[in-house]
Amino acid sequence: MCPHCRAFITTSDRVCPYCDTKVGPRAVDRRDASETLAGFIPHAHFVTVMIMVINFGLFAATVLYSMRQGDSGALMSVDSRTLAAFGAKWTQAIAAGQWWRLITAGFLHGGLIHILMNSWVLFDLGSQVEEIYGWPRLIVFYLVASFFGFYASAMWSPSISIGASAGIFGLLGAMIALGVRHKNPAGAAIRSVYMRWAMYGLLLSFIPGIDIAAHIGGLAGGFGVAYLAGTPRLIDSMRERFWQIAAYGCIAITAYSFLQWYLWFSRVAI
Numbered sequence: 001m002c003p004h005c006r007a008f009i010t011t012s013d014r015v016c017p018y019c020d021t022k023v024g025p026r027a028v029d030r031r032d033a034s035e036t037l038a039g040f041i042p043h044a045h046f047v048t049v050m051i052m053v054i055n056f057g058l059f060a061a062t063v064l065y066s067m068r069q070g071d072s073g074a075l076m077s078v079d080s081r082t083l084a085a086f087g088a089k090w091t092q093a094i095a096a097g098q099w100w101r102l103i104t105a106g107f108l109h110g111g112l113i114h115i116l117m118n119s120w121v122l123f124d125l126g127s128q129v130e131e132i133y134g135w136p137r138l139i140v141f142y143l144v145a146s147f148f149g150f151y152a153s154a155m156w157s158p159s160i161s162i163g164a165s166a167g168i169f170g171l172l173g174a175m176i177a178l179g180v181r182h183k184n185p186a187g188a189a190i191r192s193v194y195m196r197w198a199m200y201g202l203l204l205s206f207i208p209g210i211d212i213a214a215h216i217g218g219l220a221g222g223f224g225v226a227y228l229a230g231t232p233r234l235i236d237s238m239r240e241r242f243w244q245i246a247a248y249g250c251i252a253i254t255a256y257s258f259l260q261w262y263l264w265f266s267r268v269a270i
Contacts, residue, residue, distance in 0.1 A: 001231065008186040047135045048126030051142065052119050055164060059109050062086050077111045080160050085268070087261045089150040089214075091158040098264065100257035102154070106146035108162035118164040122171075129171045132178065134232045136240070136247035138171075141229075143250040145170020145222035152217025159211075165201075166214040170222025172198045177226035 002009050002016040002023060009016055014023055059078075066074035066082040074082070084090050087104030094101050109115035130138045149166025172194055179191025198219060205212035232240055 006182070006231075008182075008184070045123075045127040045130055047138055048123060048130050051126065051164075051167075052122060055107055055109065055115060055119065058086065058107050059115050062108065075112055078109075083108055083110065083162055084160055085265060087258075087265075089153055089161040091154045094154050098260075100260040102147050102150045103143070103254055103257035104261050105150050105162050106143075106164055106167050109164070110162060114163065118168065121168055122164055125168060125171045125175070129174050132231060133174065133226070133229070134240075134243075136243040137174075137226070137229050137232070139247040139250050140243065141170050141174045141222050141225055142167040143254060144225050145173065145218040148221030149214040149216075149218030152220075153211050153214040156213035157211070161211040161214055163211070163214070165211075166218035167222075169198070169201060169215045169218035170225075172201065173219045173222030173224075174226035177223045178231070181227065181230065 001007065002019060002021060005016060005019040005021070007016065007018040009018075009023065015021070016023055062078050062082050063074045065086070066078050069079075069082065071079050071082075080088075084093070086108055087101050088108055089101050089105035090098075109118065126138065126142070129141065133141070146164075146167040149169065150161065153161050153166075175194040176191055176198065179187045179189070179194065181187070182190070202212065202215060202219075204210065205215045229243065232243075
């Protein structure tokens with residue numbers, strides 16, 4: 001997008017054809033991919049990949065823990081007792097004060113197929129959001145959407161629920177917000193594509209065992225925050241500093257949530 005008039009332009013344009021403003025290289029092109037694990041992880045997708053790494057790490061931990069408890073089939077289906085012990089959304093526990101489950105639940109998965117499907121969508125969608133909105137907004141969108149998704153789930157059902165899909169629906173909401181904010185043909189095309197994604201996802205949410213409340217809550221949360229946030233403009237502006245601070249705040253809350261989980265788990269684990 002042109003940094004001055006916000007019109008959609010091509011990556012080869014050096015002067016905006018609409019307002020004649022000189023266009024510099026994109027922020028993503030100024031990043032040095034070699035800074036990130038010797039270039040193994042593309043820098044523009046770094047936060048998305050890190051979320052996936054955390055998800056897989058916790059999935060491995062839940063599988064090993066469940067197997068130690070005697071569940072030989074944990075790789076394909078982690079038992080609900082283990083998921084509850086690792087911080088799944090559990091309405092009764094949340095009502096008793098374990099609010100951190102609204103955060104930790106978004107990093108847990110119930111089986112190999114579950115995490116592979118979510119990771120597939122998260123990598124594609126998260127990479128798009130990270131490149132368009134930047135890493136600070138991605139973190140805020142994802143974590144706020146996950147929180148609101150599991151809060152809606154807790155209000156809807158007492159059942160245990162987990163998964164990255166609440167955050168993923170939040171990223172869908174962010175892309176829909178992008179299309180809504182830009183009232184031009186390109187914005188309409190973006191809005192149409194991602195609204196179809198959202199509708200297909202919500203239709204699949206009616207399959208028994210899938211938490212539709214978390215998906216709706218995540219979609220609404222992601223859309224609302226993204227609509228207010230907009231896309232990055234001047235890198236060193238107060239607006240961008242605000243979103244960086246908000247992102248670090250979300251990271252701190254997430255870390256504190258896992259600390260609270262660890263303190264609780266260390267007391268109750270068998």
